[in-house]
Amino acid sequence: MKTKEGLGLLGIVFFFLGALQCVSQSTASRAQEIASHAHQAQEFLKERRPDLAIPEFRAIVALDPNNVDARGNLGVLLFFQGDYPAAIPHLRAALKLRPTLWRMQALLGMAERRTGSSKSALADLEKAFPKLQEDKIQIEAGMELIEIxxxxxxxDKAAATVSALRSRYPTNVEVLYTSYRIYSDLAGEAMLSLSLVAPTSARMHQVMAHELEKHGDEQAAIRNYREALKLDPQLPGLHFELAEMLNASSLASEQREAETEYKAALAVNQFDERAEFRLGDISSRRGDVQEAYAHYSRAVQLQPNDAEANIGLAKVLMLMNQPDKAEPLLQRAVQLDPTSAAAHFRLSTLYRQAGRTADATRELEEYQKYKELKEKLRDIYHDMRVVPAKQEGEVTDVRQ
Structure with a gap:
C-alpha cells in the first residue's frame, strides 16, 4: 500500500516538474520574442520608419502589457503620427507603471486636449510642465496650457504660465509673441472692466491717454491727462505722465510746462526718481550744470540701478571736469544696460580725452552698433505707428 502511495506521489511530483519546465520554456520563448520585436523596432527607428516600428511595439505590448518601455514608445510614436486617440491609452498605461515620466505626461495632456478632453489635459499638463527638462517639450506644453x-x-493663469516661460526662454519668438498676445488681452479686459465700473474716473481718463498716446494722438492724450488731474490732482504717477507728454511736444509752451508738472510729481511723491532725472535733463539743456548735478545726484541716490540716471550724472561730472568720478558711473550704466548707445559714446569720449585710444575705439564701435540697432527699431516702430519711449541721449543737450 505504501509503495503504491509512494509511486502516486512521485507521479504528481514529476507532473509538476514537467509543468514548470514547460512554463520556463514558455517564459524564455516569450522573452526571446519580445527581445526580437524590440530589436526590430529599434532598427526601424534608426531607418526613420516609425510606421514599421509601431507594429513591433504593438506585438511587445500584446506579449507583455506591463512593458513600460514598449507602452511609452508606442504612445509617443502614435502621438507624433497624429493618432491621438490611439496614443492616449498607451501613454496612460506607461504613466501608471512609471508615474515620473514627465515628458509622456506632457504628451498625454496634449493628446487629450486635441481630442477634446480639456479637463484631463489641464491636469496632466499642469503636473508635467514644471518638471520638464527638454526646452522644446516644455515650450510646447506651456503653450498648450496657455491656450487652455x-x-x-x-x-491670470495664462499670464502666470507666460511668465514662467519668459523667465526661461527670454528670446524665444513664440514665447514673446504669446506674451504680447496674453498681456494685450489682459490689458483689454482690464480697460473694459474699468470702463464699466468707473467710466468717468480719473483712472479711466488716464487709460484713455495711454491708448491715445500709443496711437500717436498726442494732443488728445494730453487733454485726457489734464481731465484726469482735474478729477484727482494727487493721483500717483499722473503728473509725471503728463509731463512726459509735454516734454516730448514740439510746442515750446508745452515743453516749459513740463518742468512744472515734473515738480508737481515730486510734490505728490518726493521719491519719484524719474521726475528727478527728467528735471536734471531740463536743467542740463538750459546749461544749468549745478542744478542738473543736484537733480541727477538725487535720482541716482533714489535709484542706483537706473542706467539713464547714472549717465546723466556722469555727463554733468564730465562738464565739471571730474572724469574720475564720471567713469565708474558710465561703467555702471553699461553693466545695467549694455545696449545704451549714450553710455558707450560718453565712455569713448572720456577715454579719448584720457589718451586711452584702444578703449576709446572699442566704446565708439559699441556706440555705432547700438545706435544703428536703435535707429532700425525706431523705423520699425514708425512703420507700426507706435511711438518708442524716449531715452537719454535722444534729448538735445546744448552742453554736449
Whole structure:
C-alpha cells in the first residue's frame, strides 16, 4: 500500500516538474520574442520608419502589457503620427507603471486636449510642465496650457504660465509673441472692466491717454491727462505722465510746462526718481550744470540701478571736469544696460580725452552698433505707428 502511495506521489511530483519546465520554456520563448520585436523596432527607428516600428511595439505590448518601455514608445510614436486617440491609452498605461515620466505626461495632456478632453489635459499638463527638462517639450506644453487657460477666460493663469516661460526662454519668438498676445488681452479686459465700473474716473481718463498716446494722438492724450488731474490732482504717477507728454511736444509752451508738472510729481511723491532725472535733463539743456548735478545726484541716490540716471550724472561730472568720478558711473550704466548707445559714446569720449585710444575705439564701435540697432527699431516702430519711449541721449543737450 505504501509503495503504491509512494509511486502516486512521485507521479504528481514529476507532473509538476514537467509543468514548470514547460512554463520556463514558455517564459524564455516569450522573452526571446519580445527581445526580437524590440530589436526590430529599434532598427526601424534608426531607418526613420516609425510606421514599421509601431507594429513591433504593438506585438511587445500584446506579449507583455506591463512593458513600460514598449507602452511609452508606442504612445509617443502614435502621438507624433497624429493618432491621438490611439496614443492616449498607451501613454496612460506607461504613466501608471512609471508615474515620473514627465515628458509622456506632457504628451498625454496634449493628446487629450486635441481630442477634446480639456479637463484631463489641464491636469496632466499642469503636473508635467514644471518638471520638464527638454526646452522644446516644455515650450510646447506651456503653450498648450496657455491656450487652455485663455480659452476658459482665465487670463491670470495664462499670464502666470507666460511668465514662467519668459523667465526661461527670454528670446524665444513664440514665447514673446504669446506674451504680447496674453498681456494685450489682459490689458483689454482690464480697460473694459474699468470702463464699466468707473467710466468717468480719473483712472479711466488716464487709460484713455495711454491708448491715445500709443496711437500717436498726442494732443488728445494730453487733454485726457489734464481731465484726469482735474478729477484727482494727487493721483500717483499722473503728473509725471503728463509731463512726459509735454516734454516730448514740439510746442515750446508745452515743453516749459513740463518742468512744472515734473515738480508737481515730486510734490505728490518726493521719491519719484524719474521726475528727478527728467528735471536734471531740463536743467542740463538750459546749461544749468549745478542744478542738473543736484537733480541727477538725487535720482541716482533714489535709484542706483537706473542706467539713464547714472549717465546723466556722469555727463554733468564730465562738464565739471571730474572724469574720475564720471567713469565708474558710465561703467555702471553699461553693466545695467549694455545696449545704451549714450553710455558707450560718453565712455569713448572720456577715454579719448584720457589718451586711452584702444578703449576709446572699442566704446565708439559699441556706440555705432547700438545706435544703428536703435535707429532700425525706431523705423520699425514708425512703420507700426507706435511711438518708442524716449531715452537719454535722444534729448538735445546744448552742453554736449
Amino acid at each position: 487657460h485663455a480659452g476658459a477666460g482665465d487670463l
